[in-house]
Amino acid sequence: MKRKLLTGGVLGAVLVVVMASPALAQEELAPASQFVLDNLWIFIAGVLVYFMQAGFALVEAGLTRSKNVSNIMMKNLMDMSAGVLAFALVGFGIAFGGGELLGGWFGFDIGIAGVEQTTGDGLLPSTFFFFQAAFAATAATIVSGAMAERTKFRSYFVYSFFITALIYPVVLRWTWGGGWLAQLEFPFSDFAGSTIVHATGGWAAMMGAIILGPRLGRYGKDGRPRAIPGHSIPFVVLGVMILFIGWFGFNPGSELAANVFVMQIALKTLLAATAGSVAAMILNWSLDGKPDVSIAANGLLAGLVAITAPVGAVETWAAPVIGAIGGLIVVFSVRLFDRLKVDDPVGAISVHAVAGTFGTLSIALFARYDDAFLGRENAGLFYGGGLDQLGTQLLFVIVHFIFVTTTAGALFLAIRATLGLRVSEEEELIGLDVMEHGSPGYGHDPGIPGTSSVGAESSDRLARS
């Protein structure tokens, strides 16, 4: 698999890396046809990744209360909209621009170089930006769920600008941008972004949830976690299924070309997702006596996030194994963060950061093929590759963890000190829809169940106890 790594230098030049692959023993298409196919497929894959925004919005809306549904929808709308603009203005140039500084740690270009170009071979800068911006929006939107039901909207809006303008692009620069992690003797591997995209959002989500503190009523006087059930499980499952569909743009699209490997990646993605869902359901069922729907849904996502990094490097049989482990991890991780009083209503930290980190490390064990990052075959421990790749993958996830938690933590603390991060207690009890946005998500209609105030007293009392 010839992933087109951008190794610094002029953006336009590196974007047109020829994709002749020795593995392609099939008849070569005319270059013009291949050029159109590559760009068309990556455009379609990008559309699928943008569709994931709908999935995130529904999952997060479903796992929170109806009094905050407009607010969570608005956050999803705006972290995409503000995020794409911030990425176009600043982020993309930091990630892929020329002018390498400090040995591959930083660099910068204004805007999107070569975006008007319409000829060439390989991916056009416009195609590449379209696809990369979808990933930036994904990294940004992961955070909204973990900070749901208690964050000031304007503060969240400011956050979404900075993560796509500054934090995520630096991670990109170090990795897919060809920076220092790509220049190691044993380069990092993260095919479609378990760490680069998902754990960036996931660790930022963790910092947000920690700095905000838990929702009112989330922990009893005795300090034990008390569940606050979400208001729509159908939203959750529909959202997860949309994410599942979108992931067939996320992973197979990350091949960055229309070639024979796309279907291999799709198949491994499919097997990991389904294994994650089944594994999470069975484990949770055995622990609690009932199969929790939203945990099974989280398990599907954990399987997807886990396979996102190793999907190019592993054999097909390993995909459901990695996905299933991802699903198991998420069940324990959700409980762990609960006990640590990190209130994450949707499980974003567990799904995106924890399962993502596992997926990134799994390459060190399971890597069989050269995914164009590794630069060699049989890099995994199970294939006689030794511990070299484990060293790189560990360095990668640790440096990434430190960078994201430090920068996202500083960002949230700075916002807290200036704009304020959390809504007032009164506003949290009444709901963010009316207080932040002026109207309830479902309207005040006595004919519609769930819009009456019966039961509001119970959460009020819960909160004050």
Next chain:
Amino acid sequence: MLQLVTAVIQPRRLETVKDALKDAGVAGMTVTEARGFGRQGGHTETYRGAEYEVEFVPKVKIEILCGDEDADRIADAIVSAARSGEIGDGKIWVAPVSRAIRIRTGEVGTEAV
């Protein structure tokens, strides 16, 4: 004299109770979705690995306006239709009503029922 029969029952028993009351000749009733707890307290469920208490259990509240002579019969019909023998079957109470008016016609008292 009029009486107001109020019953708080299990939601799943509503259909049976309605049929029994129709058989008993009741001409009208008001039904409200309600929540509350009695001696049974609430109960505990799990959600995403954490427990939560359902403190206010969903119930259905039925109100029937009737003449003095019908109140006991109606209450008995509800008891036999709503009873499962399990905890949480609900409660019935009967209270005197000082005045009742049919809005459309202005009829009062038993005429209004």
